Amino acid sequence: MKVGLFIPCYIDQFYPQVGIATLQLLQKLGCEVDYPQGQTCCGQPMANSGYEHLTHSCNALFVKNFSSYDYIVGPSGSCVLHIKEHLHDPAAETQAAGIRERIYELTEFLTDVLQVESLPARFPCKVGLHQSCHGQRGLALSQMSELVAAPFSKPEKLLKMVAGVELVPLDRQDECCGFGGTFCITEEAVSVKMGKDRVTDHMKHGAQVITGTDVSCLMHLEGILRRQQAGIKVMHIAEILNQHIDEQANS
CATH class of the missing domain: 3.40.50 (Rossmann fold)
Structure with missing residues (x-):
């Protein structure tokens, strides 16, 4: 399966190791992962502040970046939920609707889609x-x-x-x-x-x-x-x- 990796902007800027770990984990579990280079903020901060009408360009860009993937996976529940509930693009609403159905938070994807039953991991803490x-x-x-x-x-x-x-x-x-x-x-x-x-x-x-x-x-x-x-x-x-x-x- 072809997975589009959605990395929220604050992870990209402040916690890049989380994005790297997500990529490596998905690859270890057999996924073909791609990271669209043109992705930016999903628009959640604006929408939560009452300015959802200013997120249209964010939505259009998200659809452009992720519409071709079988699944979209991100290591952030809040950003994934925003896309799942608020992604709309009047110029490409069919593609936007498809993305809303195919986007998953990382642990949700691992349990519900990949149905992971074991992991070769160790963390004694x-x-x-x-x-x-x-x-x-x-x-x-x-x-x-x-x-x-x-x-x-x-x-x-x-x-x-x-x-x-x-x-x-x-x-x-x-x-x-x-x-x-x-x-x-x-x-x-x-x-x-x-x-x-x-x-x-x-x-x-x-x-x-x-x-x-x-x-x-x-x-x-x-x-x-x-x-x-x-x-x-x-x-x-x-x-x-x-x-x-x-x-x-x-x-």
Whole structure:
């Protein structure tokens, strides 16, 4: 299958190692992966700020870049959800509709499309999993704890395939970290307090690494951890799933 790799702009600019890990992981699992060089921001920041009418050129460019692929995969639940729910192009609406149906967040793609049952990975650490809101409530990557329903978590299922990973329990496993895009700017104090609460929950249970499916949330938590000099590392889930056993042995 031919996969178009969608790398959100903040990953490209600040966390390129996440994009590289995503590419390598997909290739290891047998995908033919291409990275369209002309891609830019998907338009989510503008849309979330009430300026969706200014995202038309972003939408048209996204359709141009990704319409030819069997699947589009990105390591960001929030950006993938934006495309899935808001991508429209009056000049190419048929192609836009096809993209909305074929775009997947990374862990969603691994579990639902590739149906991965094992990974040749090793990461001997105590890991706390942050369930980001867009992924959980928008893409159904995991069950919401307030529902009386069977629990599930696609990211957790994948992490359990990694040798050496010890997932730590959390008191509030699906509580928002407070990032919320522009919310962390307009409501800075509330955002920081929510982030501190999430960090405290992970620290309380002995996490050495905090992981998740959204770099935006992880970036928020990482900033708080650095200011507290907590000594806890933050890694996107793609980086952990891509930790090959041979690489660990040689490091």
